[in-house]
Amino acid sequence: MMSANYISTLMLSSSLRYSITNNQAALSKASTEATTGRFADVGLELGATTGGDVTLRADLNFADQLVDTNGLVAGRLDVTQDRITQLSSTATDFLKDLIAARSTDGGGRIILPPASSNLQDLIGALNISYNGSYLFSGINTQNQPITAYTAGSASKNQVDADFLAAFGFSQSSASVSSITPAQMQTFLNTSFDAEFASPAWNTNWSSATDQVMQSRISTTEIADTSVSANQIGFRKLAEAYTMMADLGNANLNQSTFQVVVDKAIGLVGSAITDLAALGGSVGTVQQRITTATDKLKTQKDILNNQIVGMEQVDPAEASTRVNALQTQIQTALALTSQLQKISLVNYL
Numbered sequence: 001m002m003s004a005n006y007i008s009t010l011m012l013s014s015s016l017r018y019s020i021t022n023n024q025a026a027l028s029k030a031s032t033e034a035t036t037g038r039f040a041d042v043g044l045e046l047g048a049t050t051g052g053d054v055t056l057r058a059d060l061n062f063a064d065q066l067v068d069t070n071g072l073v074a075g076r077l078d079v080t081q082d083r084i085t086q087l088s089s090t091a092t093d094f095l096k097d098l099i100a101a102r103s104t105d106g107g108g109r110i111i112l113p114p115a116s117s118n119l120q121d122l123i124g125a126l127n128i129s130y131n132g133s134y135l136f137s138g139i140n141t142q143n144q145p146i147t148a149y150t151a152g153s154a155s156k157n158q159v160d161a162d163f164l165a166a167f168g169f170s171q172s173s174a175s176v177s178s179i180t181p182a183q184m185q186t187f188l189n190t191s192f193d194a195e196f197a198s199p200a201w202n203t204n205w206s207s208a209t210d211q212v213m214q215s216r217i218s219t220t221e222i223a224d225t226s227v228s229a230n231q232i233g234f235r236k237l238a239e240a241y242t243m244m245a246d247l248g249n250a251n252l253n254q255s256t257f258q259v260v261v262d263k264a265i266g267l268v269g270s271a272i273t274d275l276a277a278l279g280g281s282v283g284t285v286q287q288r289i290t291t292a293t294d295k296l297k298t299q300k301d302i303l304n305n306q307i308v309g310m311e312q313v314d315p316a317e318a319s320t321r322v323n324a325l326q327t328q329i330q331t332a333l334a335l336t337s338q339l340q341k342i343s344l345v346n347y348l
Contacts, residue, residue, distance in 0.1 A: 060303040063296045070293045073215050073225045083125045088275040095268045102261045108249030115244035126229040136229040138209030145208035145229040154204040162191040171248035181259045196239040218292035233274030240267040
């Protein structure tokens with residue numbers, strides 16, 4: 001027995017709308033893949049191997065972060081190295097001035113301007129900041145490491161107090177000329193030396209920490225990536241400049257003045273050696289960072305190639321799918337338009 005099957009325009013329209021919706025979703029996916037060259041839904045396509053892809057991407061992101069961090073660290077160390085070089089050059093010139101002034105009449109007055117200027121330059125160099133962080137503050141990067149040596153400062157007040165306690169008068173007193181070489185030598189080697197050693201240095205001069213910044217420069221390396229203002233070379237320069245700028249040298253008798261100069265010569269010469277060693281240490285870290293960054297970039301290339309191998313789609317094939325889906329959608333839309341024109345009203 002034969003039966004009649006009824007096909008309504010509503011059923012046909014619904015079927016076409018469903019087809020259009022599915023094809024539009026597939027078109028969006030195919031367009032994304034044709035544009036990016038990778039699966040639109042990596043997890044769906046890779047299935048059980050998705051974990052490996054996630055691990056590779058995590059390793060790539062970590063390497064990326066290390067490269068970026070190394071760039072910032074390298075910038076900080078470049079500025080740090082420049083300041084160390086500058087301070088060493090200034091100290092070398094000052095050493096020549098000291099030797100010249102030692103046997104010169106009025107040497108105390110001659111050496112005073114460069115000593116005062118160099119002390120301020122030293123403090124300024126150690127207080128330099130980079131990207132909002134003080135380079136020579138150790139891990140205390142938000143605080144300026146060295147206090148100014150000016151009237152009323154803790155460092156200046158303590159030097160004045162030590163001088164008064166040792167000799168019974170201030171540096172500006174005419175009585176300074178009565179200080180004997182032995183008295184000055186004792187003062188320099190005891191209370192004055194102590195001002196540039198711990199704990200006085202950390203109390204009156206520096207808020208920097210001895211502990212310096214450390215940074216991970218590769219997946220396996222951590223390096224010291226800053227320098228503390230508490231380094232001995234900086235302290236020696238501060239002591240030498242201070243003694244030549246603020247111990248009343250212009251009024252000292254010649255033999256006592258020579259005691260001060262000899263002490264300063266020893267300090268500056270030793271500081272130059274210390275700064276050379278410090279600059280060498282910084283240079284070593286700079287080279288390590290350069291080497292580590294080069295290796296990280298190579299590692300990134302390898303990881304990226306592995307990720308591309310897992311996620312890559314054939315752009316030509318994706319483009320073909322895009323064209324086919326666009327054709328199907330256009331056809332379905334045209335059929336839908338034709339169905340919408342069919343109405344019983346036209347036949348009544």
